[in-house]
Amino acid sequence: MYTVADLRKGLKITLDGDPYIVTFFEFAKPGKGQALYRTKMKNMINGSTLDRTYRSGETFEPAHLEERTMQYLYKEDTNYTFMDNQSYEQIGISEDSIGDARNFLIDNLEVEVLMFKEKPIGITTPNFVNLRVTQTDPWLKGDTTGSDSKPATVETGYVLRVPPFIEEGELITIDTRTGEYSTRVKE
């Protein structure tokens, strides 16, 4: 059980049965009035936000969240299937909960799956993943447009900007936090 004294940015609590993360917190006290604790919170399942103000003495249920390491297996329609590395149990996660991570999911990639009440609510990919370029236009010597990058499509279908020297079939490292090109992988 948390009290208002525990409130801080990043705290995860359960509200109306859903997990929320505190994204803003401020102690406030109107003149001669009572101490108030203003918060903004984000629903960790659907991303909706809430403004709530609490008084001294109010309490909160912590959100019991658990991270499990799983391996990505395959996708069927909008459902992604993963296997728990410990129990070998297979679970499905909807595209909505996967979010932008879908751009970096290749077979057998190990990810951290965030579980709330035994239900997956989100995944975290490694900070860097290697993906193969499936399409990019060749760099023409004597290109005078002065552009220092060009679009490239990788095996997941994700499109990003890469340096002109990257060729089709090459393996590149992508920073999954920004979605940007990081380096070329020497094979």
Added chain:
Amino acid sequence: MKHSPFPAARQQRLRSRALILSAVRLFFSRQGFLEVDTPCRIPTPIPECNIDVMPSGTWFLQPSPEICMKRMLAAGFEQIYQICHCWRDGERGRLHLPEFAMLEWYRSHADYTALMHDCEGLVAAAAGAAGTPGRLLHAGGRISLDSPWETLTVRQAFECYGGMVMEEALDRDLFDEIMVRDIEPRLGLDKPVFLVEYPAQRGSLARLKPGDPSVAERFELYIGGIELANAYSELSDPEEQRERFAKERNLRIDRGKHGHPLPEKFLRDLADMPPSAGIALGLDRLVMLLLGATSIDEVVAFTPEEL
């Protein structure tokens, strides 16, 4: 590199703070005020439901110098001011320190409108010392300090910004929440605002308005959405004051807090206090506003966490 709690910007702010304090003292001495220095440790604080004092031995650290300064008014001092530290337990945030600097001043034979003029003169003088005469910069905006400042009643504030009338907010016990969330952030953004005429039940130590006892002659000064000062036309009727204290004391006990005995010597002397007006201003917040700081932490030498 040597660790220092004083990066260049903070060092500069502490130097500016000293200049502002000098300007404050000069302002009051020019107005004929006497600087006083009353004890920080007191045996019986004012019973206030929402202010928790810190014990010091069997006594307490003052949450404000109000008791001692009013006893000086009762003893015949007419215009007094004090710069001192005050302590309030559990108050910590962007605008709160559990130990903070207070500027408090009193005028006898005056009501709270006289304090509004003092505020205008004082903040203007302090802004001059801070290097921004006539204005201050806050959250990217520019706040003009040109006289006269604006006045808004609490009733009007609830009508304009609160989404419900003042009485309803009181009945539904939402007064503080609406004040903090919907009203305060909109006050004093272009020009400082005096929020005046608090409902009688929020009158604290203020006298009720002659001709309209539903409100008290109390104002709060807001600049850039920040509450800077609290002022009263002082209640000088010891019997009414005793009743209000007893009510606050009972509220404290109801909420499981310490119910301090009443400050009897203060109540005794109150009978001799002439009609007066008094105001308490958060000095750290004034410095913060004048120097464009976003947190009170940026204008003090050490925060509690740094000690």
